[in-house]
Amino acid sequence: MKVRTRVAPSPTGDPHVGTAYMALFCRALAHKHGGEFVLRIEDTDAVRSTAESEAVILDSLKWLGLDWDEGPDCGGPHGPYRQSDRKHLYGPYAAQLIAQGDAFHCFCTPERLTEMRAEQMKAGKTARYDGHCMSLSAEEVKSRLDGNTPHVVRMKVPEEGTCLVQDKLRGEIEIDWSQIDMQVLMKTDGNPTYHLAVVVDDHLMEISHIIRGEEWINSAPKHILLYKYFGWPMPELVHMPLLRNPDKSKLSKRKNPTSINFYKDMGFLPEALVNYLGMLGWSMPDGEEKFSLEQMVNQFDINRISLGAPVFDMEKLKWLNGRWLREELSDDQLADKLIEWSFNRETLLQVIPLIKERVDVFSEVAPISTFLFDGMLALDESSFDGVKNLEPDQVKLVLQFALWRLEAQRDWSAESLNQLFVQLAEQLDYKIRDVLAPMFIAISGKPVSPPLFDSMSLLGPDMTRARVRHALNSLGGVSKKQLKKLDKQYVALAN
């Protein structure tokens, strides 16, 4: 059988290193066995999915060299490769399950479900649909459907027994059916949920091996059951360990930069980042730590994957990057890479308007603009001494609120960043000057610098957010207790 794998990102945000991690292993397995690696866009969440996010994710994966054999941009024999373009496909499958008696219409309101789950959890039970709408008669269902009552389609799940999940890495995993919820398959808006779409698409696209994060183990029984209902052959399951923050929690942008673009902005080489991801949870037979994507594919053996969840260690990534840079690039090539990265005419033309009025001779250009080419700035508490009108706690509050706003911000033009801060200052009833003072330190490292919003715009969302987070950390970070308090204030702010 042909080995076909897929990575299926959801275009709802920044390109995540975890997506690249899965793409790397999917690609390695497929290509090692002469098969194909597919990229599919899972945009069944119509509210959160955006075309921009999709474009950025595709670009990032390409930048890393993790290109695919079939996908939304290049097509292929199993297209389309975007679930929103396949929307018409899923309804009939849901209808088939209803006709077979393996699924049913559900008219329960979200309120009732929330209440039901809360009660179940309170009683120490697993939250699970209680089967309320399964008892509806055919006539009742028909009349409600005719009356256009909002509804979903749910799959039926056995009450008793055990599901055996075969995982290539972990062997047999037993999960009781009583633990499995009667998953919604079709949403009120007519879109399939991930669970239906993934099964239908993986089957239609002839995916042979599903490589995904460990977080999916618990929903494997739902998928296995759907394959059974449809009478389709079950692909092999490979659940990879999850990448971790230094504190061992699941890698998250709150604690560690997760956007691929951040690493690009920092000036990492794509080869080094891919190499680093490859050595998390996997190793070359000879123990060599520096290897190219091609070398990894050639040597790839799924049995060399280790299951302990690896901590993403930027220090080691940096060391590896240094090796790639020194060992693989001639001075000439390095010069080209630097130009490509930031030292180009285009970037320069964006910087010059910010500094022209502030320099008299060329030799002043570098000192005033270094922060635009820097990574994480060398900050400590004393860096914020110049912030006079705010108490230390207020400085933290401003930075944290700004960070939250910036995380939600999509338009990264200087003008809309300006508006963001004007609004924040108004809502806080602070002077804009006082709100901006800590921001200047966070972004440029100094109390005075070229225009803040233009600088932020130039640095881009990933680097800007990382700097604000870094500033917060250099002030001792925000404790859980503080965070809770701030969050409360922040929510109150919006209303």
Add this chain to the structure above:
RNA sequence: GUCCCCUUCGUCUAGAGGCCUAGGACACCUGGUUUUCAUCCAGGCAACAGGGGUUCGACUCCCCUAGGGGACGCCA
């Protein structure tokens, strides 16, 4: 709370019953090369979570405990 997964130096890992006095790498420390720094080289510190089995023999197999993580959405 319920269920599931995981567990070798601080971190990434090698290890598929005797080759383990547990190897490598990052970080850290020491020394050498270098006008300084970095690179590079040499050396050092440092781990099989705990307890029971199985076995002539357990880092490796089984069980229990502990710790960590994840899942419990009309998100993926």
